[in-house]
Amino acid sequence: MTFPIAPPSPTRTLWVLIANILCVTCAELFLKTGATASGGDSVLGFSSLQSPYTIVGICFHIAGFGCWMYALRTVPLTLAYNFTAINQVLVPIAARFILRNEPIPPLRWMGIALVVVGFILLVPVLARFEEKAERRPLGGGSASA
């Protein structure tokens, strides 16, 4: 098994991470719908696999995983993981307005605002990191951003 080693073009990794965020958000919503539809009390949720919603959720997770592997080739794990933490904002909002099952209290709105601020601050950090990554050979030295 070999892994691709070609360096990504500027800002492409940023868009790939955004694609990952959208895939994971869709995946979580489909998984929740599938898990609720199938019921069950087991520790591991194997019975959820009977629901087509769960299968669609898994497909979204696989697509998101592909995006994630692409991004991890150059972006530091710490930055990428915190950037995609915006999922934890998108999922409750989507659960509220699409699944219509969970209201959002004021304290959670404050937390959502802070995560969005962090996300916006990380955009130029990631873009600058990619420019640096383009100029240096892959695998050389530890990551910094």
Next chain:
Amino acid sequence: MNQHLLLFGLLAECAIVLGQLLLKRAMVPSAARGAEGQRVFFFILSIIIQALYFFLWLGLLQNYPLSSVYPFDAAGPVLLVLVGVLILHERLSSRAWVAITCVIAGLALISLS
């Protein structure tokens, strides 16, 4: 908080952090001798651990509302920052630290709510 939810929620978070650490190690090319085999091993181990996380997560989603389960993901970024700095030796700019602090504080507020 329900002990079952606490135990399996934390177990799931530890699994995802370990899985991400191994995946990062697998995705970074290295010219060292035997590195390719080691990367494949890390990749396979990462997939196994992330699969365990996935089914733990599905089990939690089956048994608890999304708003009770999702706050456990707030622990992930904190553990990931520790792993990134202490094990992967990633260096971050002051702007990146401010952004990460905002994200973690925001996630903590979401969990508290």
